[in-house]
Structure formats: C-alpha cells, structure tokens
Amino acid sequence: MINMKDVYKKYANGVVAANGLNVKIAPGEFVYVVGPSGAGKSTFIKMMYREEKPTSGEIYVDGTNLVTLKNREVPFVRRKIGVVFQDFKLLPKLTVYENVAFAMEVIEAPSDSIRDRVTEVLDLVGLKSKARMLPTELSGGEQQRVSIARSIVNRPKVVIADEPTGNLDPETSWGIMNVFKDINEQLGTTIVMATHNKDIVNRIRHRVIAIEGGLIVRDEAEGVYGYEI
C-alpha cells in the first residue's frame, strides 16, 4: 500500500528530517509511528500525502509515485488518502454535515449519494444527531470524529493520522481510537498514525515504527511505545 525507498529530505534551513527511509506498509495494516519531537515523524507522515516532497527517493501510495507527481495531480491523490490532523482542520463556517460532504463534492459525487454516504459515516463515528451543528459547538473529541468521518467518506484505502489524539484528554482519546479500530477492522482500511500517546500504543498493540534523527530505528509487529515521556 505504502512503499518508501531511500527517502531523503533536507529542508531549506539545512535540517535533515529523513535520512534514508525504507519502509513497506501492507494493505489493511495498522501502524503507529513514534519518536521524540523533531525526530522526523511529521515529515514522514507529511510526505505520504504529499504536503512535503522528499529531496530524493521514491514514495508509492497505492501505486502512485508521489515524487514524480505533478502539482496539478496532487488533488487527485489526496482524494485517495484520508488525512486526520491533530488540530482537526475543519471548515469553521460549515456544519458537521457540510464539512464531511465537502470531501465528496470535491470528487463531484452525485448529490443523493453524498446524502446517503455522509449520513452513513456520521452514524459510524456516532455524530448523526449533531449533523447540523457548527464545529465550534462541538467538543474536541467530537470535532476529531468529524475530521475522521471526512477522511473516510470517500472510502480511501489508507488513512493517515498525524497525532489525532494530541489535543484530546485520555478519556476522549480512547473513544477516538475505537473509531480507528472500527475503520481498520470493519472496512479494512490501512491506518498510519503518528502518536505520542504511550498508553494507547502499549494497550492496543499494532506494528510500531520508531523514528529518530530521520532514520527508522525500530520496526516491530505488536510493538511497544518504548519512550519514557
């Protein structure tokens, strides 16, 4: 599903955020990406949905080479990848329903299928009753559920989450993790999640990729968090 070969990334200010990354993620996998702040975790994640472009190397997501991809083709790839952000990134003036529907309007889906599908995913994340509310009227956990709903509404093969529980309290975080678990187990969606949440990584065991200094220092199936923070 995701295949990185010899990926290097050097920023304009000289920081090397990826120093030869090689990784393969199979369809249907659930992968945690862990590591201290500034280790290159975010760059690793951002390169997967082409917010950042590597300096050299190859990145394939669902068969598409993200490195040679032309700028105007970027939107089409982003539609195949669901992305969930730490700060939710919801459109503030659109209702919950409209925020999720937006991702489908972008792919020019027919309006009756938008209606059915949006209702379906809002039901899946448990927000059907709040469809008409604005993001500001929701709690952080609820906003993150909207963002997850938006990321899966187009049935992507992979969902990439950048610290999705980073802004949430522990209680809410477990709820969010259950949503990801459902998506992974019921829909077979590949999930790549960068996280700092030790409890979650240690309790819900999945493959763990640890990044330090732009390198993969550990890659274990059923791994643990491994950092004392």
Add this chain to the structure above:
Amino acid sequence: MKFRTIRRHFRESFKTLGRNGWMTFASVSAVTVTLLLVGVFVAIMLNLNKVADDLEHDVEMKVYVELAADEASTTALEDQIRETPGVAEVIYSSRDHELEQMISDFGDDLKLYEQSNPLREAFYVKAANPQQTAKVAQTIDEYPNTYEVVYGEGKVEKLFDFLNFGRTAGLVLILALLFTAMFLISNTIRITIVARKNEIGIMKLVGASNSFVRVPFVLEGIWMGILGSIIPILAVVFGYIEFYDYAEPRLRGEMIQILPPVPFLYIVSGLLFFMGIFIGIWGSFMSVRKFLKV
C-alpha cells in the same frame, strides 16, 4: 467540471455571501462608494465633452466674395468651396441679407445704406472637423474671387487649446479614479479572503483542485460587484433625470446642450454594472491566487 459541481459552486457562493455577512458588507460598500464616484464623474465628464463639442461646432468661417465677381463665378466659387476636402456645410448669404443682418445687429442708422449697399456677398462655411477650420480657411482663401476669409483667428485657436486641455484632463481624471477604485476594491476583497486563508488551505488538503476552490470565490466576487453597482446606478439614473428636467428647459435655444437621458443613462448604467462585475472577478481572482499553493 460537471454540471452538478457548477450548481454546487453557485449555491456555495450565495451561502458564503450570507455567512461572511460583515465582510460582504465591507466589500459591497467599497464597490458602492467607488462606483458612485465613477458614475457621477463619468456623467459630468461626458456632459462637459458634449458642451465642448457644441462650442466647437459653433465655430464657422465667413468667406467674402470679390465685389467684381458675377453670378456665374460666385456659383463656381460656391461649388469649389463645397468640393474642398473637410468642408461640411456652406450657406450662401446675399448682399441684401448681409445688410439686413447688420441692421438688426447695429440698429436702424445703417438703413441709409439700403440705397447703395457696400457689403459683399458671403458664404458661411463650417469645417467637418472644427479643429481644421484654420487649414480649410487657408485653402479657400487661395480661390479666385475670394476676397477674404474670416474665422476669428487667434480666439478660435485658444478655444480649441482650452477644450483639448479639458478633454485630456477629464480622461486622465477618470482613468486615475478607475485605477484607485480597482485598487481600493481589490484590497477590500483581499482582506476578506485573507481572513479565509486557512479555509483555502483545508480545502486543498481535502483534495480540492484550484478551480474548485477558486470558482465559488470568483462567483462571490461577481455577486458583490453586482450588489455594489445597484445603488450607484439608481443614484445616477434618478439624479440625472432630475438634473435634466431642471437644466434642459433653461438651456433650450442655447448653443450649449446637455445629453438627453436616453441613451446616455443606458450607457452609464451598463458601464457601472460591468465595471462592478469586472472588479469583483478581478479582485477575487487575484486574491485567491495567492493562497492556492498549498
């Protein structure tokens, strides 16, 4: 782009107008104020231009015929003048007519000249392009049987200089005003779009193409332009009709006339309407472009 997407963009552009209430109000007000200025100014300038034209077309030359010329050679001269390039109008005035004219201008004392009229026959000639009067006069002066050509030499040139200056100044002022208007409005629109910079970034992250983001903004710009042109159009139309009703009867019979409301007001309204739309499109297009590279 599919039809349902276009429909979606239209729906969305109307919704955002309402959602961004105060921002919309700010942009529409900016359009309204500037178009009002432009409208009033254009109305004034076009009328001044008309007055200048009227003054110019009042300029004519008077061609005196040699006393010795007989009827045949006078007719020949008339034909010759008519065929001169740049001549628009030739009116013949007999000696008797000239004298009558003089008597009515200077009083009955001159009636004693009715016994032996000392005046010459004359042609009143207008040039097709009044600014060419001097040149045409020179040509006619060369013809046999022309005694003299008179056209207010010196004064006419000054008048033309003055009118040309007025026209150029008016044009420059209108252009400057238009430029300021565009700048002011696109700036206001830009501010409202900067406020939505994050939204544009999010849209792109969700996979929206540039045109998908841009089209609703541009449509919004069009609606704002149209909304902003309504008040200026109404103000100029009703204001001008009022003014015309006041001024037209007072100018009746004068050589200076103002432009009748039709088709003048259609032109000005159309101009304001399309300027509003153009400014709206241009303003949003330029502003969105900055934020699309996410």
